[in-house]
Amino acid sequence: MTLVGWLQISLTLLAVLLAVKPLGLYMNRVFAGERTFLSPVFRPVEWAFYKAAGIDEKREQNWLGYTFGVLLFSVAGFVSLYAVLRFQAVLPLNPQGFPAVAPDLAFNTAVSFVTNTNWQSYGGETTMSHFSQMAGLTVHNFLSGATGIAIAVALSRAFVRSHMTTLGNFWVDMTRATLYVLLPLAVIVALVFVAMGMPQTLDASVTATTLEGVKQVISTGPVASQEAIKQLGTNGGGFFNVNAAHPFENPNAFSNYLGVFAMLVVSSAMVYTFGQMTGNRRQGWALLSAMGILLIIGIGAVYWAETSGNPILTHLGIDPIQGNMEGKEIRFGQSGSALYTAVTTGLSNGGVNTMHASLTPLGGLVPMFLIQLGEVLPGGVGSGLYGMVVFAILAVFVAGLMVGRTPELLGKKIESREMKYAMLAVLVLPLAILGFSALAAILPVGLAGLLNKGPHGLSEILYAYSSAAGNNGSAFAGLTANSPWYNTTLGIAMLLGRFAYIVPVLAIAGSLVAKQKVPASSGTFPTDTPLFVGLLVGIIIILGGLQYFPALALGPIVEHFLMLAGQTF
Amino acid sequence: MFAQIRPAIVLTLILTVVTGLLYPLAITGLGQTLFAAQANSSQVKRGDVVVGSSLIGQNFTKDIYFWPRPSATSPDAYNAGSSSGSNLGPTSQVLVDRVKASVDALKAGGAAGPVPADAVTTSASGLDPDISPDYAKLQIDRVAKARALPADAISALVTANTRHPVLGIFGEAGVNVLALNMALDDLKK
Numbered sequence: 001m002t003l004v005g006w007l008q009i010s011l012t013l014l015a016v017l018l019a020v021k022p023l024g025l026y027m028n029r030v031f032a033g034e035r036t037f038l039s040p041v042f043r044p045v046e047w048a049f050y051k052a053a054g055i056d057e058k059r060e061q062n063w064l065g066y067t068f069g070v071l072l073f074s075v076a077g078f079v080s081l082y083a084v085l086r087f088q089a090v091l092p093l094n095p096q097g098f099p100a101v102a103p104d105l106a107f108n109t110a111v112s113f114v115t116n117t118n119w120q121s122y123g124g125e126t127t128m129s130h131f132s133q134m135a136g137l138t139v140h141n142f143l144s145g146a147t148g149i150a151i152a153v154a155l156s157r158a159f160v161r162s163h164m165t166t167l168g169n170f171w172v173d174m175t176r177a178t179l180y181v182l183l184p185l186a187v188i189v190a191l192v193f194v195a196m197g198m199p200q201t202l203d204a205s206v207t208a209t210t211l212e213g214v215k216q217v218i219s220t221g222p223v224a225s226q227e228a229i230k231q232l233g234t235n236g237g238g239f240f241n242v243n244a245a246h247p248f249e250n251p252n253a254f255s256n257y258l259g260v261f262a263m264l265v266v267s268s269a270m271v272y273t274f275g276q277m278t279g280n281r282r283q284g285w286a287l288l289s290a291m292g293i294l295l296i297i298g299i300g301a302v303y304w305a306e307t308s309g310n311p312i313l314t315h316l317g318i319d320p321i322q323g324n325m326e327g328k329e330i331r332f333g334q335s336g337s338a339l340y341t342a343v344t345t346g347l348s349n350g351g352v353n354t355m356h357a358s359l360t361p362l363g364g365l366v367p368m369f370l371i372q373l374g375e376v377l378p379g380g381v382g383s384g385l386y387g388m389v390v391f392a393i394l395a396v397f398v399a400g401l402m403v404g405r406t407p408e409l410l411g412k413k414i415e416s417r418e419m420k421y422a423m424l425a426v427l428v429l430p431l432a433i434l435g436f437s438a439l440a441a442i443l444p445v446g447l448a449g450l451l452n453k454g455p456h457g458l459s460e461i462l463y464a465y466s467s468a469a470g471n472n473g474s475a476f477a478g479l480t481a482n483s484p485w486y487n488t489t490l491g492i493a494m495l496l497g498r499f500a501y502i503v504p505v506l507a508i509a510g511s512l513v514a515k516q517k518v519p520a521s522s523g524t525f526p527t528d529t530p531l532f533v534g535l536l537v538g539i540i541i542i543l544g545g546l547q548y549f550p551a552l553a554l555g556p557i558v559e560h561f562l563m564l565a566g567q568t569f
Numbered sequence: 570m571f572a573q574i575r576p577a578i579v580l581t582l583i584l585t586v587v588t589g590l591l592y593p594l595a596i597t598g599l600g601q602t603l604f605a606a607q608a609n610s611s612q613v614k615r616g617d618v619v620v621g622s623s624l625i626g627q628n629f630t631k632d633i634y635f636w637p638r639p640s641a642t643s644p645d646a647y648n649a650g651s652s653s654g655s656n657l658g659p660t661s662q663v664l665v666d667r668v669k670a671s672v673d674a675l676k677a678g679g680a681a682g683p684v685p686a687d688a689v690t691t692s693a694s695g696l697d698p699d700i701s702p703d704y705a706k707l708q709i710d711r712v713a714k715a716r717a718l719p720a721d722a723i724s725a726l727v728t729a730n731t732r733h734p735v736l737g738i739f740g741e742a743g744v745n746v747l748a749l750n751m752a753l754d755d756l757k758k
Binding site: 076205327 | 649
């Protein structure tokens with residue numbers, strides 16, 4: 001680790017921090033339906049959309065109506081994306097003449113992009129036409145992100161309103177999230193990305209004759225437009241097989257900073273919006289502090305593990321000064337790689353600029369563990385906020401048990417109904433991750449996909465299901481996941497991780513919105529203090545740690561000690 | 570619930586047009602107009618011939634050129650049509666054997682002392698355009714001998730082609746292999 005490395009990390013995070021308030025306030029206005037500086041442009045467009053779709057924007061929905069909206073929209077998105085992929089061969093903008101995507105892969109990919117996971121069982125430049133990349137994948141980078149934002153907004157409203165049943169209108173919230181938040185940001189970021197060197201062309205490739213006289217065919221395409229929304233919508237589904245490690249998806253250190261900034265900015269600002277909406281900005285900062293503390297620890301842990309290097313390779317006569325360079329790019333260095341690796345998994349992004357499979361055991365443990373913690377650091381756009389609110393509900397409940405009072409969060413009493421839903425949501429992840437991992441680790445079809453032997457093989461499986469259920473999308477890519485077994489089971493894990501989480505969250509919102517908001521009294525446990533931040537951090541780590549420690553001990557932890565002992569497989 | 574089927578279908582279609590066609594095509598138009606070189610993949614030309622992209626590494630095997638990092642793409646190294654890392658874990662015997670072979674080859678070629686890590690490890694993309702300044706220095710004697718030029722001249726060229734962090738903070742030091750090798754070829758003329 002170097003001072004300059006930490007300076008790069010700190011300045012990137014500082015830039016995010018500075019953007020949190022203005023963007024948070026702007027989003028608050030957007031979702032309150034107030035006028036913003038973009039209204040003259042988008043207001044007529046928005047109105048026309050509602051008219052065409054038969055939506056009455058004044059009519060709000062209760063939690064069931066909102067949930068049905070989310071589910072139906074996801075089904076429609078799944079069907080349209082599946083169709084685009086299956087009909088790829090006959091659709092336009094297919095300069096390479098790629099055939100239709102196979103049914104199991106199309107299922108996996110459609111689920112993956114609709115659930116904001118963006119797990120990729122395929123290599124983009126060798127599978128997807130420009131039409132599929134644009135009208136298929138880019139679209140769902142927007143819409144799955146906007147859906148997450150809408151759900152978080154609905155949950156936030158539940159803390160503001162008393163004795164009501166409605167949470168807002170899903171179609172309006174989702175459309176506004178797309179038009180007013182994601183689209184304008186994507187246009188700016190995409191253009192800056194092009195200026196930094198990302199290609200944006202409808203050509204499929206450039207054919208070069210190298211200095212040694214060999215023909216080199218360089219895949220290219222409309223990369224920047226997809227990359228921008230991939231980061232802003234915390235999707236992570238890249239244009240190329242190696243994602244943001246590809247020089248066209250991440251040309252230099254500055255595109256790397258901007259990529260990390262774009263990943264973090266909307267999720268972090270959402271937390272500020274939550275504070276603003278609920279009338280308690282300190283609460284927003286308290287949640288953001290808990291996220292920030294854990295994220296910085298995560299970045300530091302990867303940075304430390306990777307600069308410590310791999311002693312097995314050092315013994316072969318390698319200079320240890322560069323750290324572990326297998327699966328890393330020169331232009332990002334160790335600090336840029338560690339920053340991206342921790343942020344992409346603390347968020348629900350899942351893009352990579354480093355091959356996670358080639359990280360040192362402890363360096364690889366961190367991203368896996370951050371996913372297993374529930375991706376709340378600060379998590380996916382929207383999904384990070386509602387995930388964190390679920391943890392906050394658990395934290396006030398535990399605090400309530402300790403002092404013997406009815407737990408409250410932002411003036412809403414947390415009772416058995418909310419607790420049941422919160423537990424339901426929290427237990428979905430370990431069930432899907434550990435259940436499927438256990439199956440894959442004993443079935444021949446599961447073991448057939450492994451590249452690495454020994455404990456690293458188990459890590460590949462565990463990472464895959466963590467990533468799918470957590471809707472992250474990054475991978476220990478040694479695993480050959482493009483098989484019917486993995487495409488199907490990972491698809492199911494993604495669906496569980498998304499929808500078996502969303503439904504309880506909206507049920508909590510439906511329950512809270514009906515309750516009276518009670519003013520804080522001397523018996524209220526304050527939830528915007530450092531004490532609560534500490535408690536929240538503790539709950540997140542203990543919950544994650546207890547659930548996954550045994551599995552992690554058999555994978556990355558044992559591999560770390562074997563590496564120190566010089567054991568190979 | 571049925572009342573919501575229409576918005577689900579209509580909004581999916583409309584937003585597909587907006588975010589999947591209008592948005593990427595608008596960025597393509599703007600990008601091609603404002604930043605044509607970058608938007609067209611940062612092509613590097615010698616005369617009228619495209620020799621590569623300044624962002625994408627290419628394979629060099631001759632002694633007269635600086636070599637890039639090992640690449641894990643298949644079927645050939647630096648296949649820019651199918652990016653790939655090795656995905657080998659830290660305790661993989663395959664990785665250890667591969668690195669050992671690379672280290673031995675460098676030592677046989679006259680490298681003394683510890684080998685820079687990037688010289689024997691594959692990059693994440695398999696297309697890394699850069700090498701570390703240390704790995705470039707390691708190759709100076711070989712290139713100088715193959716070209717029958719003084720090592721000082723080659724060394725000066727490496728220094729001139731080394732990229733340093735902006736303001737000493739932002740980015741990493743590195744050497745773009747294609748740019749360096751083109752400068753080498755120009756030196757000869």
